[in-house]
Amino acid sequence: MGDYKEIRCPLEEDVVRGLRMGEAVRLSGIVYTARDAAHERLMELIEKGEPLPFDLKGQVIYYVGPAPAKPGQVIGSAGPTTSGRMDSFTPKLLSLGLKGMIGKGPRDKGVIEAMVKYGAVYFAATGGAGALIAKSIKKVRIVAYDDLGPEAIREMTVESLPLIVAIDSQGKDIYSEGWRRYTQG
Amino acid sequence: MREIDAQRITDEVKRLCMEANYDIPEEVLELLREVKEKEESPAGKEVIRQIIENDQIARKERVPICQDTGFAVFFIELGQDVHIAGGYLEDAINEGVRQGYQEGYLRKSIDGDPVLHRVNTGDNTPAVIHLRIVPGESLKITFAPKGGGSENMSTVKMMKPADGIEGIKDFVVNWVRNAGGNPCPPSVVGVGIGGTFEKCALLAKQAAILPVGYKNPDPEYARVEEELLERINRTGIGPMGLGGRVTALAVHIKTHPCHIASLPLAINIQCHAARHKEVVI
Incomplete structure (x- = not known):
């Protein structure tokens, strides 16, 4: 490879629509972190009709629970966690304006259908490449749920975060299609 | 005393x-470099490149x-x-x-x-x-x-003795295929065969954390390890499940004597970092 599309977030509609499954991208701008426990709390707020700790419109959620920062580091290792655990929450967030997710592993049918309906993209980050990914994270601020430790919601400013478009806004899914090109039985 | x-x-x-947590085993790094050359999928190659770069950063900077x-x-x-x-x-x-x-x-x-x-x-x-x-x-x-991602892709299956080695092979290959990208492939697949329900789970964990390059001392089981590795790499799952030729780095089998009515089988998967370390005091 070595050929990357540079994109910025918050994500613009036409940028999302232009991304294709399998494309390598470098993402810069602000992303928000949330994983299992934070998603549960976001859903509770939505159910009660209360405001969320950040505006979802055009935003990207990164499923990550980082390691603590060493002195002099912005953040510790920060690779993706398994996205599938968030599947039951994601369609609701997409309906409220979420435009992108970063994680690892496949998404269920409900998520993919909602991605097509609302025009969103799902990026795969390399699982286990936590030290490498941390290099792209330039600034971190805790936005909510400090008590959750690694699971708190953080606002991260990233520069050239290396990602691959895993599911595009047309619903093309690398996890269901990628292996078919290479399978030998 | x-x-x-x-x-x-x-x-x-x-x-x-x-x-x-900082130092990937040297033999794993060598194997990653080797399989990067074999990987034909562009996304798979990029993932392995990132993994190798990541492991070098972790080692040098003493970060996980x-x-x-x-x-x-x-x-x-x-x-x-x-x-x-x-x-x-x-x-x-x-x-x-x-x-x-x-x-x-x-x-x-x-x-x-x-x-x-x-x-x-x-x-x-x-x-x-x-x-x-x-x-x-x-x-x-x-x-x-x-790690949680790879551990969640474990299983214990009480096979029938009549399922035999072919039944075991099919089960393992299908299991790893269905696990897809979740255990962070290219992975090390630990297979426990025999013993009881809990014993074979333990065997699978012990097998998963053996150094890559391990071969079962019984040449027939060693051949099964080789065959399983080849079949798993033919699934096309590839690095991080994005499609490709390299799905596993190694398959390790550990066995134990077995009840005449039983054939327990367990699978425990390690991610591409295959982290483990030992010391003798």
């Missing part, structure tokens, strides 16, 4: 916790390879002629985990209760400790930090 100080155990465990620094799993072989002085063995190990995860800036990933009171213990304890008393007067500590 030889005396080993509990403090010494704590110190060694602390060091193991940090080193196993992965933010999921795992459940602290220990296999302890305690010589029966050893006396541990100044504390209880499990306390000494847990103290080492506490210090290692704190001072090593490793993530604390353990909830104190599985369901009803799911609150993080804050220090990555308690460890899971498997203890065996063995002859001699040394103490061997094997540490394997086990």
Whole structure:
């Protein structure tokens, strides 16, 4: 490879629509972190009709629970966690304006259908490449749920975060299609 | 009778916790470089490139390879002629985990209760400790930090003896295929065969943390390992499940005698970092 599309977030509609499954991208701008426990709390707020700790419109959620920062580091290792655990929450967030997710592993049918309906993209980050990914994270601020430790919601400013478009806004899914090109039985 | 100080155990465990999380085993790194050349898929190649770069950064900067620094799993072989002085063995190990995860800036990933009171213990304890008393007067500590993503892709299947080796092979290949990208391939697949329900699960875990390059001492099982590796790499799952030729780095089989009515089979998968480290005191 070595050929990357540079994109910025918050994500613009036409940028999302232009991304294709399998494309390598470098993402810069602000992303928000949330994983299992934070998603549960976001859903509770939505159910009660209360405001969320950040505006979802055009935003990207990164499923990550980082390691603590060493002195002099912005953040510790920060690779993706398994996205599938968030599947039951994601369609609701997409309906409220979420435009992108970063994680690892496949998404269920409900998520993919909602991605097509609302025009969103799902990026795969390399699982286990936590030290490498941390290099792209330039600034971190805790936005909510400090008590959750690694699971708190953080606002991260990233520069050239290396990602691959895993599911595009047309619903093309690398996890269901990628292996078919290479399978030998 | 030889005396080993509990403090010494704590110190060694602390060091193991940090080193196993910072330093990918050399043989794994070599194998990654090798398979990168074999990988035909562009996305797969890019993933392996990132993994290698990541592992080099972690080693050089003394930071964890992965933010999921795992459940602290220990296999302890305690010589029966050893006396541990100044504390209880499990306390000494847990103290080492506490210090290692704190001072090593490793993530604390353990909830104190599985369901009803799911609150993080804050220090990555308690460890899971498997203890065996063995002859001699040394103490061997094997540490394997086990990440959630790969551990979640484990299984135990009580096969029928009539399923035989072909049934086992098919089950393993299908299981790894269905696990897809979740266990962070290219992975090391640990297969336990025989024993009882819990014994074969333990065998699978022990097999998963063996150094890559291990071959089962029985040449026939070693051939099954080779065949499984080849078949798993033909699934097309590829690095991180994005499609490609490299899905596993190794398959390790461990076996145990078996009840005449049973054929337990267990699978435990390690991610591409295959983290483990041991010390003999």
